[in-house]
Amino acid sequence: KAGVTQTPRYLIKTRGQQVTLSCSPISGHRSVSWYQQTPGQGLQFLFEYFSETQRNKGNFPGRFSGRQFSNSRSEMNVSTLELGDSALYLCASSLGTNEKLFFGSGTQLSVL
Amino acid sequence: AQSVSQHNHHVILSEAASLELGCNYSYGGTVNLFWYVQYPGQHLQLLLKYFSGDPLVKGIKGFEAEFIKSKFSFNLRKPSVQWSDTAEYFCAVNEYAGKSTFGDGTTLTVKP
Numbered sequence: 001k002a003g004v005t006q007t008p009r010y011l012i013k014t015r016g017q018q019v020t021l022s023c024s025p026i027s028g029h030r031s032v033s034w035y036q037q038t039p040g041q042g043l044q045f046l047f048e049y050f051s052e053t054q055r056n057k058g059n060f061p062g063r064f065s066g067r068q069f070s071n072s073r074s075e076m077n078v079s080t081l082e083l084g085d086s087a088l089y090l091c092a093s094s095l096g097t098n099e100k101l102f103f104g105s106g107t108q109l110s111v112l
Numbered sequence: 113a114q115s116v117s118q119h120n121h122h123v124i125l126s127e128a129a130s131l132e133l134g135c136n137y138s139y140g141g142t143v144n145l146f147w148y149v150q151y152p153g154q155h156l157q158l159l160l161k162y163f164s165g166d167p168l169v170k171g172i173k174g175f176e177a178e179f180i181k182s183k184f185s186f187n188l189r190k191p192s193v194q195w196s197d198t199a200e201y202f203c204a205v206n207e208y209a210g211k212s213t214f215g216d217g218t219t220l221t222v223k224p
Binding site for chain 2: 003004031033035041042043044045048049050055056058077090092097100101102103104105
């Protein structure tokens with residue numbers, strides 16, 4: 001069974017631009033969540049989708065948004081990029097509520 | 113809001129030494145508890161989890177953790193570490209649907 005796939009692996013953007021990250025969950029997993037990982041902040045929860053509905057959102061500004069498609073694939077969008085948005089963005093999928101998370105390799109975003 | 117504290121940011125041990133990594137959480141209700149591990153160059157992966165029942169849970173590679181409800185703790189232990197245990201360890205709490213709160217992580221370095 002294929003794991004969680006995130007694309008692209010690396011991304012370099014400049015301030016003010018926007019970016020879209022993609023995540024394909026493990027087949028059969030309906031929950032997809034996103035995390036921002038930085039050396040100083042650890043893993044910070046961004047949001048979680050289940051069956052195309054956002055169930056929870058973390059404490060991030062509205063520039064961070066996401067969506068989930070009917071095939072459970074998810075995208076995350078960050079608009080008006082800031083230098084502080086540079087981080088590893090991790091996607092995780094799970095079968096459902098309160099199940100263990102399976103993580104992807106992440107997208108390393110650098111904002112210059 | 114839920115918070116998770118991991119007491120040690122960096123632990124250095126020699127092979128065969130015993131390991132205990134502390135984890136405390138703030139939520140007083142029913143929680144699901146996890147330890148995840150990230151080996152160098154690899155994805156985050158589940159080490160062990162506690163949902164209910166026996167508060168002493170066993171995970172992969174000889175790790176175990178004890179849930180002490182009165183202390184809001186879920187400490188990770190291993191009697192004898194190996195060089196291959198060098199990794200970053202994250203404690204996580206899932207208090208409601210779809211959202212996991214992670215600690216800042218503990219980097220374990222095992223000297224051969």
